[in-house]
Structures are given as C-alpha cells and as structure tokens.
Amino acid sequence: MSYAYLFKYIIIGDTGVGKSCLLLQFTDKRFQPVHDLTIGVEFGARMITIDGKQIKLQIWDTAGQESFRSITRSYYRGAAGALLVYDITRRDTFNHLTTWLEDARQHSSSNMVIMLIGNKSDLEARRDVKKEEGEAFAREHGLIFMETSAKTAANVEEAFINTAKEIYQKIQDGVFDINNEANGIKIGPQHSLTNPGMSSSSGGGNQSSGCC
Amino acid sequence: MKEAKLRKKQLQQQLKHEDALSAAVKIWNVEILPNWETMRYTKRVRDLWWNGIPPSVRGKVWKLAFGNDLNLTPELYEICLNRAKDRLKIMKEAGSDTDSISSFSDLPSSKEASVELIKLDVSRTFPQLCIFQKGGPYHELLQGLLGAYACYRPDVGYVQGMSFIAAVLLLNMDVDDAFICFANLLNRPCQIAFFRLDESLMNSYFETYEEFFHENLPQLYYHFKKLNLNSNLYIIDWLFTLYAKSLPLDVASRVWDVFCRDGEEFLFRTALGILKLHQDILLSMDFIHLAQFLTRLPETISSNELFNALDSINMIIEKKKFSQVFADLREQNKPPSDSN
Numbered sequence: 001m002s003y004a005y006l007f008k009y010i011i012i013g014d015t016g017v018g019k020s021c022l023l024l025q026f027t028d029k030r031f032q033p034v035h036d037l038t039i040g041v042e043f044g045a046r047m048i049t050i051d052g053k054q055i056k057l058q059i060w061d062t063a064g065q066e067s068f069r070s071i072t073r074s075y076y077r078g079a080a081g082a083l084l085v086y087d088i089t090r091r092d093t094f095n096h097l098t099t100w101l102e103d104a105r106q107h108s109s110s111n112m113v114i115m116l117i118g119n120k121s122d123l124e125a126r127r128d129v130k131k132e133e134g135e136a137f138a139r140e141h142g143l144i145f146m147e148t149s150a151k152t153a154a155n156v157e158e159a160f161i162n163t164a165k166e167i168y169q170k171i172q173d174g175v176f177d178i179n180n181e182a183n184g185i186k187i188g189p190q191h192s193l194t195n196p197g198m199s200s201s202s203g204g205g206n207q208s209s210g211c212c
Numbered sequence: 213m214k215e216a217k218l219r220k221k222q223l224q225q226q227l228k229h230e231d232a233l234s235a236a237v238k239i240w241n242v243e244i245l246p247n248w249e250t251m252r253y254t255k256r257v258r259d260l261w262w263n264g265i266p267p268s269v270r271g272k273v274w275k276l277a278f279g280n281d282l283n284l285t286p287e288l289y290e291i292c293l294n295r296a297k298d299r300l301k302i303m304k305e306a307g308s309d310t311d312s313i314s315s316f317s318d319l320p321s322s323k324e325a326s327v328e329l330i331k332l333d334v335s336r337t338f339p340q341l342c343i344f345q346k347g348g349p350y351h352e353l354l355q356g357l358l359g360a361y362a363c364y365r366p367d368v369g370y371v372q373g374m375s376f377i378a379a380v381l382l383l384n385m386d387v388d389d390a391f392i393c394f395a396n397l398l399n400r401p402c403q404i405a406f407f408r409l410d411e412s413l414m415n416s417y418f419e420t421y422e423e424f425f426h427e428n429l430p431q432l433y434y435h436f437k438k439l440n441l442n443s444n445l446y447i448i449d450w451l452f453t454l455y456a457k458s459l460p461l462d463v464a465s466r467v468w469d470v471f472c473r474d475g476e477e478f479l480f481r482t483a484l485g486i487l488k489l490h491q492d493i494l495l496s497m498d499f500i501h502l503a504q505f506l507t508r509l510p511e512t513i514s515s516n517e518l519f520n521a522l523d524s525i526n527m528i529i530e531k532k533k534f535s536q537v538f539a540d541l542r543e544q545n546k547p548p549s550d551s552n
Contacts, residue, residue: 015332015333015372016332016333017329034335034339034345035336035339036304037333037337037375038334039373039448039452039453040445040448040452040507041445041449042504042508043503043504044504044506045500058500063372065329065371067372068372068409069370069449071409071444074444112410
C-alpha cells in the first residue's frame with residue numbers, strides 16, 4: 001500500500017512493563033494476558049492517517065533486560081520516535097527511566113520524539129507511581145506523556161498517533177531533514193519527487209486501514 | 213468411499229510410523245546407550261541420530277552427549293537452590309524496591325540479583341503449554357533451576373532466553389540432570405559468549421554466519437544486504453533460546469538432537485536451513501515483512517521439511533569448517549599486538 005511517509009519507532013523500557021502488549025494492541029487490537037518475552041527485537045507495522053496523509057509506522061519492539069542494553073543501542077539508529085514505557089505498578093521501572101533516557105538521547109538523532117508511557121493504568125489498585133510523577137518527569141525532560149492500558153486499549157491508539165503527529169509537525173516546521181534517512185523518516189515511493197510542504201492539503205476522505 | 217480409503221491410508225502410515233518409533237527406541241535403549249562411548253561416533257548411530265531421537269530416550273541421549281565436564285553434582289544443585297531461595301526471601305522482606313536490593317552485599321560485577329527477574333519470566337515461558345505458569349506443575353522447578361544457576365554463575369546470572377532452554381531440558385529429564393545439563397550446555401564457547409553478551413565474540417559469530425549465508429544462499433544474502441537487514445535482528449532470538457521459542461517444540465527438539473551431536477555449527481546451519489526453506493517467499497518481501505516473518509516464524513514448519521532443507525546446506529568453505537572460519541576471523545579482527 002502506498003504511503004506519504006514511513007516513520008521508524010522504537011519501544012524501550014524495563015522488561016515486563018508491557019511493551020509487546022502495547023504493540024499488539026496497536027497493530028492487532030487485541031490483548032494477550034501472558035505474552036512471550038521478547039528476546040532481541042520484534043517488529044510491528046501499521047498505517048495511520050495524519051492530516052489526510054497515509055503514514056506507515058515501522059515499529060521496533062526491543063528486549064527490556066539490562067543485559068541486552070548493548071544490543072538495543074544499535075536499534076536506535078534511524079528512529080524518528082521512541083516510546084519509553086514504565087509500569088505504574090512497579091516503582092523500579094519508573095526509577096530506571098533516567099538511564100533509558102540517557103541511552104536514547106545518546107544513540108539516536110537529536111530530533112527523535114520521545115513519548116513517555118505509564119502502562120497498566122487498568123491496575124489502579126496496585127498503582128505504585130502517581131500520575132503526577134510521570135507528568136513531572138516528562139515536563140522536566142521535555143517528553144510527551146500518557147498513561148495507557150494495553151489491556152483495555154485506553155490511550156494506546158493516542159500514544160502511537162500523537163507521537164506521529166509530533167514528528168509530522170517537526171517535518172512541517174522543517175526541523176527534520178527528510179532526505180536524510182538517519183532521521184528515521186522515509187518518503188513514500190510515490191511522493192519522493194514532491195515537496196512535502198507544498199503537497200495538497202488534507203482531503204479528509206482517506207481512510208486509515210488496519211494493517212499493511 | 214474416497215474418504216474411507218484416505219483414512220485407512222493415514223492409519224496405516226501412522227502404524228508404520230509407530231512401529232518405526234518403537235524399533236528405534238529399542239535400538240537406542242538396548243544397543244546404543246549401554247555402549248555409548250564406542251558407538252556414538254559410528255556412522256550408523258550418527259544416521260539414526262540425524263533422523264531424530266525418539267522422545268522417550270531423548271533426555272538420556274542429551275545428558276550423555278552434553279556431558280558433565282564441569283563435574284557438577286546433585287548436591288551442588290541443592291546448595292545453589294537453597295541460596296537462590298534465601299535470596300528471594302530477602303528480597304520479599306525488603307519490599308519491591310529492587311534498586312536497594314541489587315546493592316545488597318554485592319560486588320558490582322555479580323548478577324546474582326537477577327533472580328528477581330526470573331519470577332517475571334518463568335510465567336512467560338511457553339505460556340501456551342500452561343505448565344510453567346504460576347500454579348502449573350513445572351513452575352517451581354523452572355524458577356528453582358534458573359535461580360540456582362544464577363547463584364552458581366553469578367558472573368553470568370540470569371539472562372532472558374535461558375528460561376526456554378531450561379524448560380526444554382525439564383520436559384525431557386529430572387531436575388538434577390536438567391541443572392547439570394543446563395550448566396554444561398551454557399558453558400560451551402558459543403553459549404557462554406552469548407549469555408555473557410560478549411560483543412566482540414558475538415560479532416565474530418555473526419560474521420562467520422554471514423560467510424556461510426553468502427556461500428549457501430547468495431541471492432537471498434544480497435537481498436538482505438540491499439534492505440539493510442542485519443542477521444542479528446533475527447538470529448539473536450534463535451540463538452538465545454536455541455530455537456525453543458521460534459520453532460515448534462518438536463522441531464526444536466530435533467534441532468537440539470543434532471546440536472548435541474555436531475555442536476554450535478549446527479545452530480547456524482539450522483538458521484540457513486530455515487532461510488532456505490522459505491527462500492522464495494523471503495525474496496519477495498520488503499524489510500518490515502522480512503523482519504516480522506523471521507522474528508515470528510510460521511507455526512507450521514515441520515521437522516521433515518526443515519531437515520530436508522538442512523541436508524543440502526554446505527558447512528565447508530574452501531575446505532574450511534565453521535570453526536576454522538570463525539578462528540580465522542578472530543585472528544584477523546585481533547587488535548595489533550605489541551608482542552614483537
């Protein structure tokens with residue numbers, strides 16, 4: 001299927017916070033209570049529509065264990081967006097955010113958009129990290145923030161799409177050099193000759209369709 | 213009419229298969245196992261081995277083939293197991309804040325604290341089998357085995373992927389033997405390199421693999437190159453679980469059969485076999501479809517089709533075996549020494 005842009009995303013965060021479940025909810029609209037653990041990296045893809053344009057998201061879902069950090073680092077290359085996930089019921093996953101952020105900033109393009117996600121918001125009774133704490137962390141480090149539930153699908157769609165909107169805005173503002181693929185953005189095959197800033201405005205009739 | 217005929221044929225085939233299986237069990241139990249050291253290298257045994265070890269003798273063969281160079285004993289397992297249990301108890305008392313626990317009387321290099329992670333992963337190991345999950349019959353055994361290993365090798369600790377390897381062993385032998393097998397298996401050069409995340413060695417393994425990839429499947433090799441699809445994107449998952457997570461369990465078990473006969477090179481040969489088996493479809497895919505396909509292989513792969521594909525994979529390049537190509541690459545990549 002044709003698309004105007006392709007954005008590469010990377011999902012990072014401690015093991016067991018629900019990275020793969022968020023991806024599955026976003027791409028397949030389903031929840032698996034006991035998900036296999038991810039070793040190395042897994043992949044997902046979905047087409048979304050922003051401003052009437054088809055955008056393909058290519059999502060790299062990484063292993064969370066500390067030992068795999070050295071491997072994960074090589075996956076940041078060329079990512080336009082990152083979802084940094086913690087588990088609101090496990091404080092230690094929140095405490096490790098700083099090291100994740102350092103890693104992300106160090107190994108990615110400086111324009112990479114980072115969305116901070118407090119996952120498992122359905123488990124209110126077991127909450128260990130206040131929403132305000134997540135908000136404060138995001139503010140302090142200039143990240144977008146959302147609490148999600150991969151189980152109920154709450155905010156999952158928004159988390160992925162808002163990140164894309166932010167990236168799209170940066171393209172419109174000319175922050176991203178879209179001809180440099182190291183930024184994690186590729187122009188779709190049929191669009192490569194048109195200037196994205198000049199291309200026709202949203203037709204509104206485009207339907208985003210499930211998977212690609 | 214036609215259906216009945218088909219059913220009869222299927223039944224006959226199954227009976228034939230069962231006869232062959234019980235004959236094989238007998239040969240392994242009566243002839244081979246009692247004379248292991250003299251028979252293991254004979255052509256006849258090697259051929260039988262390639263065709264798959266019957267499930268009922270599999271554990272016994274693996275145990276002999278993986279050996280016990282480390283001279284581990286069931287007593288050591290007990291000791292390590294108790295240590296792991298103490299460790300978990302201390303953590304429970306200290307609450308859920310693992311940061312304060314990791315610093316608990318540890319050298320920074322010790323990864324004994326990784327036992328905490330085991331709890332999280334045991335339930336995520338073969339979830340579809342429903343035996344390793346909390347309340348399942350193998351839950352405690354798997355958690356105990358992994359914890360004991362982390363205490364036995366605190367320099368390695370628990371690394372994701374291990375739970376699948378330990379689980380496969382537990383399905384085939386009792387827990388003492390599984391621990392001994394597990395520790396010896398992880399002590400092999402390729403496994404220790406990966407589980408210690410030794411980047412330089414891992415890269416040499418990937419490079420060696422790439423050479424054999426190029427030799428065997430050049431067209432696919434260039435297709436991957438063009439799309440910037442590095443082998444580590446898919447092979448890490450395969451190697452860290454010895455295919456237990458990526459292939460159907462009966463197929464993975466057959467891979468393990470020959471892995472314990474031929475050693476590490478067979479793991480890489482298996483990777484090439486998987487690529488070869490799907491070569492046509494892989495050649496038509498773009499990056500994301502390839503990456504998705506390879507990190508989530510079809511559940512329908514059968515051991516016969518995989519072994520047919522494997523049969524024709526050539527593991528010798530210019531008279532050099534995998535181990536020699538690997539050694540040469542290590543030599544080339546060595547930083548210049550100042551010894552002379």
